[in-house]
Amino acid sequence: MAEAALKPQRGKSLFRLAAMAGALVLSACSTLIPRGAPPVQPPPKQPTTSAPAPVEPGIPQDQQRHRVALLVPLSGSNAGVGQSLANATQLALLDTKSEKVRITTYDTAGGAAQAARRAIADGNGLILGPLLSENVRAVAPIARSAHVPVISYSNDVDAAGNGAFIMGYTPNQSIERVVDYAVKSGITQFAGLVPKGLYGERASAAFVRAARDAGGQIVSIQNYDRSRASINAAVGRFPSTSPFQAVLIADSAGTAAVAVPQIRKTAVGGNARVLGTELWNTDSAVGDEAALNGAWFASVPDGLYRQYATKYRTRFGKAPYRLSSIGYDSVLLTVRIAREWPMGRPFPMNALMDKDGFAGLDGAFRFDRNGVAQRMLEVQEIRGGQTVTISPAPRSFANQ
Template identity: 30%
Template sequence: MAVWVAGAALLLSACGATSGTPGPSVQQGTASPVVGTAPDPAVLGVEMSPERLAFTPPHLEGRELVRVGVLLPFSGSASALRSEAGHLLRGAELALFERGVENIVLLPKDTEGTARGAEAAAEAVIADGADLIIGPLLAAEVRAVSAPARRANVPVISFSTDTSVAGGGVYLLSFPPEEEVRRVVSYTASLGASRFAIAAPATPYGQLVSEAYRRAAAEAGGTVTAEEVYSGGVDSMSQAARRLARAGIGRLEVGRALAMTGENWQPAEGGAFQVVMLPAGGDDLRMLAPSMLFADIDPLLVKFVGTGLWRNPDSAREPALANGWFAGPDAAMRARFEASYQSAFGEQPSRLAGLGYDAASLAALMAANTGAIDRTVLEDPNGFLGVDGLFRLRGDGTVERGLALYTIRNGQFEVLDPAPERFGPAGADIEPGES
């Protein structure tokens, strides 16, 4: 079944470049929730005959349409996958409802959460005349979709965080940890840090963050001088912390320590490392951070930093993480989307639902302005202002996000350095505090 939804306004907007000139002009969304009839609940896509080309709903016959396939694991084996698929589709529906574009059609297809299912869904939606594919969610699905999409010259905006599947017309609209790592390393380096350490879990995520950390440190003119991996619980974490400490850490004089609060941190001249990355979340983080203290790694001297996994209420209440730093999307921007989603569907959106909204908003932008999918618009270096703040899609298919830097103070998350309001030249870093 094709989903076609019309409505009022759009949040997504193009942002100015370094010169301050705006990108493609689109209507800015209102600050209050959308008022009006909500779109129909999300439904599963009904597979259509491969022989039927350029599917057109009866009430849109005779119009030049932009058809957007939405490939998601509606019947995936895991309930979390099925739930996420529904949130992503509802986010896409909401974007079209708010934008009110009348020449765009969503074509939902079920990937079943498998590579084979994703490939079949891609072939089916391409046969239905899709001009753009939104999804899939999993890296294996994206790989399977890539080949038929490239043969048909249909761009793909996927939600995977695996950068190895990007490129050749496949774009990642997600929250890759590499961007979070780069933001926090860039900020600490701007304060003079050049020696970095990391204690990472022995998982694919830990390996990914470690690799990104080494690259980011090198780009910032520094180096990772100590790197430890742990597996298992607190004993393994404690051993990793002790090994880091043996690399050599400075000591604070009592008088200087008494004058410091953790908020006025500056990189120390001595010691093997000045910053330590703790890429964990939840209970793991609440065990890992105290392990650093027990190994005499002093957070007054060594800045504790992390990834978006830190953004958890329990993390904010962990004393060992007080004054620690991590990067994440602009929370204030997301509040408007959550209010609109709640108003339309009567429930809170998932963390990823905004990606469905932003992807459909990009499609609506092109359908309204050019009447067709245009990769030059997708790769606009000025970027776009979406649900979670500033982002732009690079030519290699990866996403760059304008992230805020957060600190933990008094059991709360506070913005230490705000998210940028514009991007610098493509490939250039955004200076801390620049907006």
């Protein structure tokens, strides 16, 4: 009936009748209201009331932004680095001006598994962190059962897989990069000093593989237990008949500074180039170690990090931990993927496997099929109390 009423009618008689009827109605209305009488006002509308929304337990629901949990230690011995990571994630949200991501921080110091369960119960669809490898192992199965991926800040490659991704700086990549650069610079004979334990075992395996792949030769690898006496003894075990052009010290810059004077006293390593690992880049005082002048190490680029550190100090009144840039980059990654993440749907885990990778403060990175971050690293030299880039990091994975 409504559709028929919209159709035009044939002839003019009906139009004239309608016009006359309208005139009669208007004429009748004008005779009912005396001239000069006030207009009739409609009765006032009564205000409508609605029941207040019920208060739900937990954090408030947010239908406009994706919920992301940050799991870091905010108390205990690692509270400093944990708070720095938390600050970095907030700074990244401010810098990106993202309106699609909401981050809630959970303290893992009281139990990483408990923090993960609480985060999942609150409706978070992605977990950033935790920091320590043992916490990743505790959180990963809980998150996996809820189909929530984990982007951890750990460097333990064995904790990766089955929905857990590792963003930490791994020793194998830095060792491969600096050894490859050394061979291309004419160095072919290598020695190594590595600590006992899991890190040392992985560093040794990476060192052997890197030298073989680059065309170099390792003449000796010696282990120590991080005491000065043990370091000196390890240096003394270098074969006197096997000179080397470079020595890798797979430990902190402070430990390397203890070992170098002893190496200089030997006949086989007196002029050897000292090589370090990614651990050196997390040491803000690495340039202060006079014994390491001229040493090479590979790490993530520092250019953008320096700008970030200035902004961080301005906002939070103190310097950031070097590791906090991983927290910043994890938010950049999340914000980018959130553009294609429909509200109310699970996090698109396949998006993390983009072969072109992602960009961040620490340069280009991407996840391999095992869930470990592959990074584009630069080679730095300690020179006159500062670190100088001598081989820049590639900007992308275009030719990889």
